[in-house]
Amino acid sequence: MASIKKRGNNWQVRVSYKDETGKFRTKSQAGFKTKREAQLFANEYEIKADNGELKSKRPPLFADYFWEWYETYKESSIRNRTVGTYVYAHKVLKQFLPNARIDEMDRRAYQKFIKDFGKHRAKSTVAKLNSLYHASVKDAVYDGVIQKDFIEKSVLVYDKDKTWDIEYLSEKETKQLVDYLMKTRNPHYTSKYMIITALFTGMRPGEIGGLTWENINKNFNTISVNQSWSESAKDFEDLKNDASQRTIRTDKWLLDLISELPHEDKQYRVFANQFKTIPTSNAVNKVLRAAMKELGINRKGFHFHSCRHTHVAYLLSHGVDLYAISKRLGHSDITVTSRVYSYLIDEYKQKTDDKIITALSDLKPENFSNDFAQTLHKAR
Structure with a gap:
């Protein structure tokens, strides 16, 4: 019995048959250009199985x-x-x-x-x-x-x-970096704009490279994430998973900043530079390291993707709910966020605990006295 399914642009066949011992086995084959090719392969394989031509093989x-x-x-x-x-x-x-x-x-x-x-x-x-x-x-x-x-x-x-623990910038360092990038930006060179976008949205580098002007909605101050950019293929590609497809709310000023960039790219790519290419991660990292060196910020393991970590650290430090952060990042499950950022979560746990105690203290009776507890203790 054969099962034929389409996977991407190709067809895959899985044939079930009994070997000479009577044990059921399966044979899978992928890469067929047409369904007919896949069907012919399945038919031929089933005939061989019926004729006893298929010998069981050692794994x-x-x-x-x-x-x-x-x-x-x-x-x-x-x-x-x-x-x-x-x-x-x-x-x-x-x-x-x-x-x-x-x-x-x-x-x-x-x-x-x-x-x-x-x-x-x-x-x-x-x-x-x-x-x-x-x-x-x-x-x-x-x-x-x-x-x-x-x-x-x-x-x-x-x-x-x-x-290493996840590298991220402090709030002070993030403000310094943003100020520097804003003052030294040039619309013909898009790397600095990409770094700022990463810091304020938490998007993955490939997602930023894959943005087109159709993804920018200035009426609702949102950025739609529906594709990524492949550095190796130099073309658009699918997102990491279904959860990665999302809409991110952002500040109006960020969209106004992005709108400074030329709108002349034939593929409508937001961050295409004057050479009509999307800067590679290495190119963006070079700009990022130069900026941090100029500011005296020493983070050995900090790179373009670390801007995403900095975004998370900032939101956690301001008490943003982890579920909301997970959705913003495009994680498939909140457990992914918890696992990846467990170090950051533990770091901010003390602040959260303090907030919890402060909040619960409001429930304490106004005229509470521990006289009864002390009397009970003496009695024991």
Whole structure:
């Protein structure tokens, strides 16, 4: 029995059949240009299965399975900038587990791999690759390639010295930076405008690069986020997830500032510079570092994306609800916001606790006396 589905611009086939032992197996193949091509492949495969031409194969190497899984389930749906992460994850498996078959892997073997790989790497790197491997293994269990999920309950191992807390600017430093960027801005060079936009909206760098004039609504003082900009493909691409599609309220002055930029780009891109290109993250970082150096602000790990973190820190310091911040950032779930910004949340917890105690104190009876409590204590 075959299942044919369209994924992106291509078609994918999944054929279910019984091998010579009578056990059900599946074969997935993606990348067909037309539905007819996919159907022909399915028909041919089913005929081979009926004729007993398909021999059961030993499960592949973990690295090979991971790459086949990527090509089948992920390649047609991920953004260009994400491809490199999967390529790197595959390279790591080939380096650390070159001869490990997926059916031979167990929790002990995987934990040893994580220990060896993570001891010289940052937590974010280990966590990201672990999540990709886990997703592929879950599908391997679902497809009957292996019997158990050997990654479940694994413990991440990483180098704490390479794992930094989120870098952000203080309120004073943010004001200094904004003032400097405003005084030195030039509409023909859009990097400084992009930095200011990031500080005041919390948008991702790619989302800022993907803005068009149609996304700017000066009647309601909003910015609509519905696409991103790919530096590698030099073209628009889909957002990170469905939750990323959102409308952000902002100050009128920010939209007036953005409106200083030329409106001559053929693609209506807001931040296209005089060379008709969107500045890369490296280019924006160069401008940002120069500005911070001029102001004497020393933040070794601060970069363009850190403006998003600064936006969150500022909102938290002013008591803005975490749910509202999560929606503004375009996170799929408030738990994502809590996890990513746990360091900042803990930092501002003391301020929040003080506000809670102050608020609850208003409920205290006006004529409260602890005389009764003292009398009771003496009686004991």
